[in-house]
Every structure is written in C-alpha cells, then in structure tokens.
Amino acid sequence: MTKDRLAELDIMRGIAFILVVIQHTFGGYSFIKDISLENRLISKLIYSIGKTAVPMFVALTAICLIYVYYDRMDVLNFYIKKLKFLILPYIFCSLINDLILNHSTYGFTNFIGQIVTGSSAYHLWYMGMIIRLYLYIPLIFLFIKKLNGTSTFIKKLFFIFSFVLYYLILKDNNHVTSAIGKLLFGTPSKLQQSFINITPLLWIFYFVVGSYMIFNYTNLKAMIKKYKYALIGGYTILLSYFYYDDVKDFIGNPLPFIKFDHALYIVYVTTAILFFYMLSLYIDTVSKKISILLSFIGKYSFPAYMLHIIVIQKWSEKIPSTHYLYSPLIKLLVTIIITPIICCMISYIPGSRYLIGIRSKFKNKSIIVQKLKINVNR
Numbered sequence: 001m002t003k004d005r006l007a008e009l010d011i012m013r014g015i016a017f018i019l020v021v022i023q024h025t026f027g028g029y030s031f032i033k034d035i036s037l038e039n040r041l042i043s044k045l046i047y048s049i050g051k052t053a054v055p056m057f058v059a060l061t062a063i064c065l066i067y068v069y070y071d072r073m074d075v076l077n078f079y080i081k082k083l084k085f086l087i088l089p090y091i092f093c094s095l096i097n098d099l100i101l102n103h104s105t106y107g108f109t110n111f112i113g114q115i116v117t118g119s120s121a122y123h124l125w126y127m128g129m130i131i132r133l134y135l136y137i138p139l140i141f142l143f144i145k146k147l148n149g150t151s152t153f154i155k156k157l158f159f160i161f162s163f164v165l166y167y168l169i170l171k172d173n174n175h176v177t178s179a180i181g182k183l184l185f186g187t188p189s190k191l192q193q194s195f196i197n198i199t200p201l202l203w204i205f206y207f208v209v210g211s212y213m214i215f216n217y218t219n220l221k222a223m224i225k226k227y228k229y230a231l232i233g234g235y236t237i238l239l240s241y242f243y244y245d246d247v248k249d250f251i252g253n254p255l256p257f258i259k260f261d262h263a264l265y266i267v268y269v270t271t272a273i274l275f276f277y278m279l280s281l282y283i284d285t286v287s288k289k290i291s292i293l294l295s296f297i298g299k300y301s302f303p304a305y306m307l308h309i310i311v312i313q314k315w316s317e318k319i320p321s322t323h324y325l326y327s328p329l330i331k332l333l334v335t336i337i338i339t340p341i342i343c344c345m346i347s348y349i350p351g352s353r354y355l356i357g358i359r360s361k362f363k364n365k366s367i368i369v370q371k372l373k374i375n376v377n378r
Helices: 007-030 037-050 053-072 075-102 108-117 122-148 152-171 173-185 190-197 204-215 217-226 228-250 262-286 288-299 301-314 326-346 362-377
Strands: none
Touching: 007 037, 007 053, 007 262, 007 288, 007 301, 007 326, 037 228, 053 122, 053 204, 053 262, 075 108, 075 122, 075 301, 108 122, 108 190, 122 152, 122 204, 122 301, 152 173, 152 204, 152 262, 173 190, 204 217, 204 262, 217 228, 217 262, 228 262, 262 288, 288 301, 288 326, 301 326
16 A cells, blocks of 8 residues: 655655755865955855755654555565665666766775765765664664554654764764774774765664654644744754854854754754754645655755766856856756756666666656557547
8 A cells, every 4th residue: 555645755855855956065165265255155054954854854754654564564575675776776877876976986895985985076975974864764664663552751752862973983083983893893994984984873873763753743734834834943043053053264264152963953953854844744735836846856965965066067067157156056056957857868768767766657658659650540
C-alpha cells in the first residue's frame, strides 16, 4: 500500500536544493576581495541563509525514510533498492563529475577511494556521508521502536541527551574524528582520515530532529501554525546573530561580545529547519504556481544535487563574471532551473533510474506514443 505523498516535503526539498546552490554561488562571490562592502554584506546574508541546506536534507531524509519504511521494513529489499537507486546513481554521477570537472583518468583503486570519501567533486562528501547513514537505518529503526515503546518523558529526555551529546561532538569535532581515525586505523592514511571526516556523527542530531518531526506530524503542523510568528521571530534573531558573526571582521566588530557558540548554532539550525518547513506549508496553501515549481525542483533534487556543480562550473561560468551582485544571482537562477530540467530529460532514457535514482518516464512516453498511433490509425 502506497502512502499519500506529503506535498510540503517536496516543496521543502526544492527549497533545500536552492539553498545548496546559494552556498555554491553566493558563497564564492562573498569571498572575492575587491567587491564593495555593500555587495559583500548582502551576499554574506544570502550565503548565511543557505548554510542550513545540508541539515535540512538530513532531517528530510529521516522524515521520508520513517514515513515510507518504518511500518513495513524489509531489510533485504531496502538494501537492494538503495543499491540500485541510490548507490548506482551516486557512482554514475561521481564518474561524470570527475570526468567533466577534473578530466581524470584513474585506476579502480583511486575510483573506489573517491566513492567512499565523496571526493569526485567537493560537494559529493554529502553523498559519502548519507549513504553510510542509510546503511545503519535498519539498526536505527530497531532503536526507534524501542524508544517509541517508552513514556513521553523518556522520549523528551533522549532528545535532550542527543542535543548535549551532539554539542560535545560538534564543539570538538576535529579531535573526535582524529580519535576515531586512530582507533580504527592506528595511523590513518589521508584516504582513511577523509573517510572518517565525513562520518554521519557530525550530522546525526538533525536526523533525530527529522524523526521527532514525523512521529509528531499532526501536532507539529498545529504547533507551527499556532506559533508561526514566534518561529519567524526566533529564526530572524538567530540568523542575525550568526550573520553578524560572519561579517564582523568586515565592519570592525562593534559588538565583540557576539561570538560563535556551538549550542546556539544547533538551536539556530533546528529553528531554520522548522522555519523552512513552515514556509513550505505556507507556499503549498497560498501559491499553486510556486508549489508546482518547487515540487518539480524537489522531485529531481537528488540527482540535481550531484550534478549541479557541473552546471555551475561548465555552464554558468560562461556567463561573464563581474563584481556586481547580479553575477551570482544569474548563476543561481540558471543552475536551479537548468539542472532539474537536465535531470528530467535524462529520466526519459530507458533505465535512467539506475543513473539518476528517479523513476524513468520512458514507459510513460511509450504509452503516449502508442495512444497517438492508435488515434492516427482511426
């Protein structure tokens, strides 16, 4: 039995992809030395908004996996499906990225190293991390079922414990990953340490956030609607805090007491996830056209994420670069429009699901052609 699709999650996935592209367009622009202060401050603000993209994707992964598989987990079928429609597309897109961006000719061993560390292109580290998280899903589900059998107090206590533990990991993440590397490999090689550095431990709290969201989904919607203005205010204040931390060196640091705080940062990212979820609900309610556009982007966000750097570096870069703000804006718009369209076009190729992980439209095309032939014959 197929569950109803949650339209707001498709929209949120589309927003998350746009935020990723913001990082890779406005992020680079904001570090150019000789742009004006005004353009630097604006681009840094946009870049700061985009920084929460990966945690959003991790939370969405938790929400979608639990929604689809939690009540009917067949471990063998789950792994087979993810091998065919997650790992194979990742390998294909890694190969494409490496050949186009790096013009590499490499041996089998080096290729495997790139796959496990997500180093075929700089953004593919996320795939190396998230695939490892998928491997743990059956065990995670077993733990969640045990947790769900406990009281509400225990569940709240576990959330607080997760927050504190994640704070301790994040605060000293370099030492944590270094210690894990030494524990597993003694004196780890560069490749082995790269493998450890993309551990899901550094992102796992946002999987916990997504899990709590989906298990309390009805109440979540009600709470979001009830406290929407408080959420908007909280997000704005926290964004302003970390935006200031990003730009303080450019404006003379007039507020020296504002410093980066890991605990507050976790609260900010969690608030951002809820804020963009609320925005997705709002868009789904008030604007059909924007909903359709973001849902389209969201539908192809998986392959689009893996391929969008090619569009940025090989297509968008053909657009003349200037020190004006419209340069990264044009690259952003081109990338978020062109990349999903390319992925949609690929989906019409027979067997394309093994290439991009999205259900192939080839059969649908064949049915349409057959119907047209029947109508012509009549």
